[in-house]
Amino acid sequence: MSEWNEDQGLVLDGKVYPYIEKNPLDEISLNAFALGATFATALTLLPLIEFYNLSIYMASLSLFHFLEFYTTARFNPGKVTSRSFLLRNGKGYILSHVFAMCEVGIGRILSPTWKCTSYSLFHRFVFTIGLILMIIGQLARTLAMVTAGKSFSHHVKTEQNADHVLVTEGVYSSLRHPSYFGFFWWALGTQMCLLNPCSFVLFTVVLWKFFNERIEFEEKYLVQFFGQQYLHYRARVPVGIPFIK
Numbered sequence: 011m012s013e014w015n016e017d018q019g020l021v022l023d024g025k026v027y028p029y030i031e032k033n034p035l036d037e038i039s040l041n042a043f044a045l046g047a048t049f050a051t052a053l054t055l056l057p058l059i060e061f062y063n064l065s066i067y068m069a070s071l072s073l074f075h076f077l078e079f080y081t082t083a084r085f086n087p088g089k090v091t092s093r094s095f096l097l098r099n100g101k102g103y104i105l106s107h108v109f110a111m112c113e114v115g116i117g118r119i120l121s122p123t124w125k126c127t128s129y130s131l132f133h134r135f136v137f138t139i140g141l142i143l144m145i146i147g148q149l150a151r152t153l154a155m156v157t158a159g160k161s162f163s164h165h166v167k168t169e170q171n172a173d174h175v176l177v178t179e180g181v182y183s184s185l186r187h188p189s190y191f192g193f194f195w196w197a198l199g200t201q202m203c204l205l206n207p208c209s210f211v212l213f214t215v216v217l218w219k220f221f222n223e224r225i226e227f228e229e230k231y232l233v234q235f236f237g238q239q240y241l242h243y244r245a246r247v248p249v250g251i252p253f254i255k
């Protein structure tokens with residue numbers, strides 16, 4: 011017994027397979043190759059360049075986008091598409107990272123000694139906290155996708171799928187939106203790692219506004235889908251992003 015479904019892939023003898031029309035293999039293999047090559051180049055350059063922060067950032071960015079696709083393919087195969095890499099994550103996302111690169115370039119040209127982790131104790135502190143945030147953020151994001159499984163989707167559902175259940179265990183028992191928590195802190199961590207004060211402020215404002223609106227919108231539908239069960243869950247589990255209740 012088999013059934014094609016744009017949102018749940020192909021169900022064949024109880025097993026879920028990706029929806030082939032939304033998974034062009036040429037595009038997927040090229041994306042994976044480009045991300046792997048970026049990751050390897052960044053790690054190779056790490057001991058060779060003075061501003062090694064850039065290598066760490068590039069490695070983390072490529073790992074992040076690879077894991078978005080890999081985790082979806084592995085734990086939620088019915089919903090995986092070539093867009094699951096999140097490489098086309100909107101103009102705002104791309105512009106923010108371009109802005110961050112410009113800040114690195116301008117900072118290194120104007121004052122290479124200031125734009126360096128060893129410049130002061132404060133610089134070392136900011137860099138270290140940035141690294142820790144990147145690791146915690148990535149772990150939270152990936153764990154959220156693994157734990158939510160078929161209930162996770164890169165787009166907010168406004169209609170409930172048959173396989174959509176309320177997830178409250180694992181990382182969801184201490185964070186209500188662990189993948190947003192992870193993305194938020196990972197992204198701020200990247201800018202601390204790059205010693206980018208302007209981008210840090212820009213990322214904070216843009217991401218806070220985005221997740222504040224998104225969570226409100228998403229929860230409206232979660233309340234519709236799961237009623238009292240979600241209201242009780244919302245009352246006891248925090249978001250973990252400042253000033254978002």
Ligand SMILES: C[S@@+](CC[C@H](N)C(=O)[O-])C[C@H]1O[C@@H](n2cnc3c(N)ncnc32)[C@H](O)[C@@H]1O
Nearest residue numbers: 154161163164166167175176177187188189190
């Ligand atoms: C991009 S995922 C993000 C999930 C969650 N907001 C997070 O940050 O981990 C969006 C989808 O997850 C679903 N979702 C959010 N929280 C959920 C939960 N606790 N249980 C099941 N589905 C959830 C929403 O309905 C939405 O379609």
